[in-house]
Amino acid sequence: MNENYSGLNVVDYVILSTLLLISASIGVYYRFSGGKQRTTKEYLLADRNMSFIPVAFSLMASFMSSITLLGVSSENYIYGTQFVVINLAYIIGTPLAAYFYLPVFYKLQHASVYKYLELRFGVATRLAASVAFVTQMILYIGIVLYAPALALNAVTGLNKIASIIAVGLVCTFYSTIGGMKAILITDVFQSVLMFASVICVCVKGSIDAGGMNKVWEIANEGGRIQFTDLRLDPSVRHTLWTQLIGGIFTFTSLYAVNQTQVQRLLTVNSLRKAQRSLWLNWPILTALSLTTSFAGISMYSRYANCDPLLEKHIRSPDQLLPYFVVDTMGHLPGVAGLFIAGIFSGSLSTVSSALNSLAAVTVQDFLVPCCFKKTSDARLAWVTQLVALSYGGISIAIAFVAEYLGGVLQASLTIFGVVGGPLLALFTIGMFSTVVEQKGALTGLIAGLAFSLWIGFGGPKPPIPRLPLRNDGCAEFLNATIDSTTEQYLSTISPSALPTVVMPADDYFPLYRISYMWYAPLGFLLTILVAQVVSRIVRFNVERRGISVQKINEELLSPMFPQCFRTSQHLPDPNLLLTPRCENYEEKQSHEDQTVSKI
Numbered sequence: 001m002n003e004n005y006s007g008l009n010v011v012d013y014v015i016l017s018t019l020l021l022i023s024a025s026i027g028v029y030y031r032f033s034g035g036k037q038r039t040t041k042e043y044l045l046a047d048r049n050m051s052f053i054p055v056a057f058s059l060m061a062s063f064m065s066s067i068t069l070l071g072v073s074s075e076n077y078i079y080g081t082q083f084v085v086i087n088l089a090y091i092i093g094t095p096l097a098a099y100f101y102l103p104v105f106y107k108l109q110h111a112s113v114y115k116y117l118e119l120r121f122g123v124a125t126r127l128a129a130s131v132a133f134v135t136q137m138i139l140y141i142g143i144v145l146y147a148p149a150l151a152l153n154a155v156t157g158l159n160k161i162a163s164i165i166a167v168g169l170v171c172t173f174y175s176t177i178g179g180m181k182a183i184l185i186t187d188v189f190q191s192v193l194m195f196a197s198v199i200c201v202c203v204k205g206s207i208d209a210g211g212m213n214k215v216w217e218i219a220n221e222g223g224r225i226q227f228t229d230l231r232l233d234p235s236v237r238h239t240l241w242t243q244l245i246g247g248i249f250t251f252t253s254l255y256a257v258n259q260t261q262v263q264r265l266l267t268v269n270s271l272r273k274a275q276r277s278l279w280l281n282w283p284i285l286t287a288l289s290l291t292t293s294f295a296g297i298s299m300y301s302r303y304a305n306c307d308p309l310l311e312k313h314i315r316s317p318d319q320l321l322p323y324f325v326v327d328t329m330g331h332l333p334g335v336a337g338l339f340i341a342g343i344f345s346g347s348l349s350t351v352s353s354a355l356n357s358l359a360a361v362t363v364q365d366f367l368v369p370c371c372f373k374k375t376s377d378a379r380l381a382w383v384t385q386l387v388a389l390s391y392g393g394i395s396i397a398i399a400f401v402a403e404y405l406g407g408v409l410q411a412s413l414t415i416f417g418v419v420g421g422p423l424l425a426l427f428t429i430g431m432f433s434t435v436v437e438q439k440g441a442l443t444g445l446i447a448g449l450a451f452s453l454w455i456g457f458g459g460p461k462p463p464i465p466r467l468p469l470r471n472d473g474c475a476e477f478l479n480a481t482i483d484s485t486t487e488q489y490l491s492t493i494s495p496s497a498l499p500t501v502v503m504p505a506d507d508y509f510p511l512y513r514i515s516y517m518w519y520a521p522l523g524f525l526l527t528i529l530v531a532q533v534v535s536r537i538v539r540f541n542v543e544r545r546g547i548s549v550q551k552i553n554e555e556l557l558s559p560m561f562p563q564c565f566r567t568s569q570h571l572p573d574p575n576l577l578l579t580p581r582c583e584n585y586e587e588k589q590s591h592e593d594q595t596v597s598k599i
């Protein structure tokens with residue numbers, strides 16, 4: 001540890017306060033400009049007149065948080081670069097989201113994606129899916145708030161409780177008062193800070209190592225450079241297959257059918273612009289992911305012979321990035337502050353987006369149907385803000401109980417996979433099957449969720465084999481004398497948190513050995529299988545009794561679902577109300593103004 005580093009100083013705190021102040025001010029600005037957040041259309045969908053560029057940034061920032069910055073850098077350091085291949089899956093997933101799923105939601109134009117499920121599979125399925133989404137997002141934002149607070153506290157001394165409360169309160173404040181417009185604009189500004197903080201690490205790491213080539217060379221010598229592990233063994237944590245196949249399911253569940261992202265895509269006024277946002281999201285997301293991965297191997301190039309985990313200077317891999325910053329740049333005034341601002345930005349952008357989408361789902365799926373059917377839109381906008389505020393409080397509370405996490409990256413991808421796989425399956429069978437009906441869909445969802453929750457959170461799980469770490473070069477590398485301030489930070493450090501094998505891998509229950517990257521595909525497949533089987537049984541019984549089969553509105557099917565697979569019985573159902581086909585918001589504005597309760 002840098003012996004000149006004596007904790008955060010005034011400049012660092014000024015930089016951090018500036019970030020929080022600017023974010024809060026953007027919220028205040030949107031509170032008092034435009035329509036002043038008096039309608040649900042403005043509050044949840046930014047009046048549907050956003051440009052596709054901030055939406056693209058926001059798509060990236062909503063699911064790339066401090067977890068990516070801390071977790072992806074340490075992933076590359078500890079396990080190597082195989083993880084990076086997931087970004088290739090994301091480019092395959094982009095057209096799937098843009099052309100297979102998005103057109104259906106775009107036609108529907110409802111603030112909650114789960115309205116689709118009600119139209120296709122009934123109210124019970126809609127509610128079950130909404131509950132799964134709310135649970136998934138609350139757990140996720142708990143990690144997003146807690147993880148950076150823990151890592152930064154251990155390394156920089158930043159107060160854990162203060163950072164959870166500061167980030168939690170500020171994003172609750174600006175998302176509650178400024179609505180979707182404030183969230184989209186702050187996301188752009190916060191994305192820039194996220195880039196700035198990892199670029200600093202890459203530049204410093206490369207300069208110290210003697211160039212980017214040297215970083216690569218050292219990482220290669222340490223066995224960190226690996227992109228094509230072709231093993232088919234499903235228990236291997238990251239292979240080309242887990243990253244490509246698992247990555248496609250993860251991306252599609254997040255970007256094609258997740259409320260947070262679909263809601264963003266509805267803030268532009270045409271389907272074409274929404275598709276453009278999705279395409280632009282990919283290079284932004286990949287650039288941040290690759291830069292963060294390179295930051296990971298840059299750190300490795302510094303500690304290849306003297307690892308701070310082995311030396312017990314830090315106790316978890318997620319602390320590597322802040323440790324590197326403090327160690328190499330801690331003496332430069334403001335650098336730690338700028339870095340923490342980048343990490344906080346990752347949390348602010350994700351939590352604010354999540355709060356708004358949770359409010360949308362809660363109001364549209366639960367409160368409107370039960371208690372606010374006849375409420376005016378202005379009042380509903382007010383209720384939605386109260387709900388967003390409440391979720392802010394809940395997320396801060398969850399952050400305090402998110403003690404047991406494991407690696408933050410794997411923890412959040414596990415949550416995404418376990419809930420996202422079955423939810424993606426539900427939308428997929430809705431849009432690409434004319435066979436599945438209500439009972440089958442609901443049973444499939446419950447079975448898929450139960451199965452993936454079981455394999456995802458059941459245990460014991462075998463320890464994860466990691467690449468070798470070395471500390472034989474510490475004598476010449478580190479000053480063994482730790483000054484008193486540093487000692488204060490290290491006093492809580494326990495023995496290495498890295499896993500040790502407690503029993504042979506084969507002795508673990510086979511399903512618990514499966515790589516977490518397979519949870520989404522497995523949950524997806526099981527949901528579809530159960531839904532198909534149950535629906536066919538139901539259908540058989542119904543037809544046997546001479547009752548006609550329920551018809552499906554063609555507008556609920558994906559435009560990419562080939563006509564030849566649509567059976568002739570499934571003709572448009574005039575009883576199901578959908579907004580008219582429209583590419584342009586203006587064309588349908590008058591219609592929507594009359595259907596206040598739909599958004």
Ligand SMILES: O=C(O)CCCC[C@@H]1SC[C@@H]2NC(=O)N[C@@H]21
Nearest residue numbers: 063064065067068072086289412
């Ligand atoms: O950052 C988060 O809040 C959650 C983790 C998201 C990880 C995904 S994996 C593909 C993409 N590339 C990254 O580097 N991170 C995201």
